[in-house]
Amino acid sequence: MKHVGAAWxxxxxxxxxxxxxxxxRNDAPLIELSNVSKxxxxxxxxxxxxxxxxxxxxVSIVGPSGCGKSTLLRLxxxxxxxxxxxxxxxxxDLDGPSRQVGIMFQDHVLLPWASLLENVMLPADVxxxxxxxxxxxxRWLLELTGLKDFADHKxxxxxxxxxxxxxFCRALLPxxxxxxxxxxxxxxxxxxxxxxxxxxxxxxxDLARTAILITxxxxxxxxxxxxxxxxxxxPGRILLDIRIDLPRPRDVDTAKRQRFLEIxxxxxxxxxxxxxx
Amino acid sequence: xxxxxxxxxxxxxxxxxxxxxxxxxxxxxxxxxxxWAPDLIYNSYITIAETLVGFxxxxxxxxxxAIMIAFTVVLRQLLYPILLALQxxxxxxxxxxxxxxxxxxxxxxxxxxxxxxxFPILVNVVAGLEAVPKPMLDLMHSLKASxxxxxRRVRAPFATPYLFTGCKIAITxxxxxxxxxxxxxxxxxxxxxIIISTAQSLTPLAFAxxxxxxxxxxxxxxxxxxxxxxxxxxxx
Numbered sequence: 001m002k003h004v005g006a007a008w009x010x011x012x013x014x015x016x017x018x019x020x021x022x023x024x025r026n027d028a029p030l031i032e033l034s035n036v037s038k039x040x041x042x043x044x045x046x047x048x049x050x051x052x053x054x055x056x057x058x059v060s061i062v063g064p065s066g067c068g069k070s071t072l073l074r075l076x077x078x079x080x081x082x083x084x085x086x087x088x089x090x091x092x093d094l095d096g097p098s099r100q101v102g103i104m105f106q107d108h109v110l111l112p113w114a115s116l117l118e119n120v121m122l123p124a125d126v127x128x129x130x131x132x133x134x135x136x137x138x139r140w141l142l143e144l145t146g147l148k149d150f151a152d153h154k155x156x157x158x159x160x161x162x163x164x165x166x167x168f169c170r171a172l173l174p175x176x177x178x179x180x181x182x183x184x185x186x187x188x189x190x191x192x193x194x195x196x197x198x199x200x201x202x203x204x205x206d207l208a209r210t211a212i213l214i215t216x217x218x219x220x221x222x223x224x225x226x227x228x229x230x231x232x233x234x235p236g237r238i239l240l241d242i243r244i245d246l247p248r249p250r251d252v253d254t255a256k257r258q259r260f261l262e263i264x265x266x267x268x269x270x271x272x273x274x275x276x277x
Numbered sequence: 278x279x280x281x282x283x284x285x286x287x288x289x290x291x292x293x294x295x296x297x298x299x300x301x302x303x304x305x306x307x308x309x310x311x312x313w314a315p316d317l318i319y320n321s322y323i324t325i326a327e328t329l330v331g332f333x334x335x336x337x338x339x340x341x342x343a344i345m346i347a348f349t350v351v352l353r354q355l356l357y358p359i360l361l362a363l364q365x366x367x368x369x370x371x372x373x374x375x376x377x378x379x380x381x382x383x384x385x386x387x388x389x390x391x392x393x394x395x396f397p398i399l400v401n402v403v404a405g406l407e408a409v410p411k412p413m414l415d416l417m418h419s420l421k422a423s424x425x426x427x428x429r430r431v432r433a434p435f436a437t438p439y440l441f442t443g444c445k446i447a448i449t450x451x452x453x454x455x456x457x458x459x460x461x462x463x464x465x466x467x468x469x470x471i472i473i474s475t476a477q478s479l480t481p482l483a484f485a486x487x488x489x490x491x492x493x494x495x496x497x498x499x500x501x502x503x504x505x506x507x508x509x510x511x512x513x
Contacts, residue, residue, distance in 0.1 A: 112511040
C-alpha cells in the first residue's frame with residue numbers, strides 16, 4: 001500500500017514544525033525530565049524522576065496501579081504541570097500541549113456524534129491542516145487499520161477494538177513526532193488486546209516515530225518496547241531502565257523466548273519485592 | 278383500551294343519569310365540538326400561536342444566558358439566584374401583574390409563556406455544557422484547541438440532547454402558561470373558551486376545549502421529540 005505521509009509537513013511547514021525541525025538538530029533529547037515530582041495536595045504522587053527519551057524509540061513504562069504512571073504521561077503531554085523539577089522538549093521548557101505530540105487515551109474518547117472519518121479528521125479540523133491532504137491520509141490510516149468500510153459509521157456501532165484503532169488513526173493523523181499511549185488496550189478483552197497491540201506495533205515500525213507506552217501489563221510492555229522502564233509503588237520512581245534486546249518484528253512467539261522471560265522475571269521481582277517491603 | 282374507557286364513560290353517564298353540565302357523555306362532547314368547530318379552531322390557533330411564539334422567544338433568550346452562566350463564574354453567581362427566585366414564584370401569581378403591566382392583548386400571554394418555559398431550557402443547557410466528560414476536554418486541550426473550537430466541536434454537540442430534554446419539558450409548560458394568561462384576562466384562546474363556557478354551564482364545550490388543549494400539548498411534545506430524533510442520532 002502506498003504510504004500517505006503528512007504532505008503539509010514537507011510542502012508547507014507550519015511555524016511549529018519548522019522550529020522543532022531546527023531544534024532537533026541540536027543534541028537535546030526529545031523529552032527530558034530532571035528531578036520531576038507531582039503532588040496532589042500534600043500527597044506526593046510521583047517522583048522525583050530523571051528520564052531522557054531519545055527520538056525514534058518505543059519506550060514502555062510499566063508499574064503497579066496507582067504508581068503515578070498516567071500522571072507521568074500527562075506531564076509529558078503538557079496537560080499537567082510538574083510540581084517540582086524541570087520538563088523539557090528538545091532542550092526547551094515545556095509550556096503546555098504540543099501539536100507535535102499525539103495522545104491515545106485509556107478510553108478511546110471518540111466523539112459519539114461524529115463518524116469515524118470525522119473523528120480521525122478532528123486534529124485536521126482543529127489545527128487546521130490542508131483538508132485534501134489530511135483527508136487522503138485519514139482514509140489511508142483507516143485502510144491500514146482495517147476500518148475503511150466503517151468510515152461513515154458512528155462510534156457506538158463499533159466494537160471496542162475498532163474504536164481504539166480509530167483513536168490510533170486520529171492520534172497519527174497529524175504525523176506527530178511523539179505518540180503517548182496511556183494504557184490504550186486497557187479497556188479491551190485479553191484476545192483483542194494481544195491482537196491489537198501486535199498489529200499496532202507493526203504499524204508503529206512502518207511509521208517509525210517515537211512512542212511512550214504506559215501499561216500495567218509487563219508482557220505487553222516488553223512485547224512492544226525497545227526500552228523498558230519499571231516504576232515503583234506510589235510515589236512512582238524509576239526502579240529499572242533497560243533496553244529490550246529482542247528482535248523485530250515481534251509476534252506471539254516472542255513471548256516464549258528465553259530473553260523475554262528473563263526480562264519479565266526481572267520486572268516482576270522488582271515490582272513485587274517493593275510491594276512486600 | 279382507550280376505546281373501552283370511552284365506552285365505559287358513555288355508559289356510566291347514561292346509566293347514572295349524570296347531568297351534562299357536570300359530566301357530559303363523549304358523544305355529546307363530540308357533537309358540541311362539531312357545532313362549535315369554527316370557534317374551537319380559531320381559538321386553538323390563538324393559543325397555539327401564543328405558545329409557539331413564547332416558547333421560541335424563551336429558547337432565544339435562554340441559550341445565550343445558559344452559555345454565559347456556564348462560562349463565567351461571576352455571571353453564574355449573579356444571575357442564577359435571580360433566575361431561581363423568578364422560577365420559585367408561582368406563575369399563576371405573576372400572571373395578573375403581567376396583564377396589569379402589558380394590557381390584555383397577546384403580549385402578556387407570550388410573556389407568561391416565556392416565564393414558565395425558559396427555565397427548564399436554561400437549566401438543562403447549562404447542565405449539558407458542564408457535563409462534557411473530562412477526557413473529551415483533555416483530547417481537545419492536547420490538540421491545543423481554542424475555547425471557541427472546544428465549544429463548537431464538543432460542548433455544543435454534547436449539550437444538544439440536554440437542550441431537547443429541556444425543550445420537551447418547556448413546551449408542555451408553555452401550553453399551560455398560555456392558558457394561565459388567558460384565564461386572567463382574554464377575549465380569545467382556548468383558556469378563554471374554558472372560562473366562558475363553564476361560566477355559562479356549557480360543560481360539553483369546556484370539555485371539547487380541554488381535550489383540544491391536551492392534543493395540542495401532546496402534538497407539541499412529539500414535534501420536539503421528532504426534531505430530537507432528527508438531530509441527535511448518537512449514543513454515548
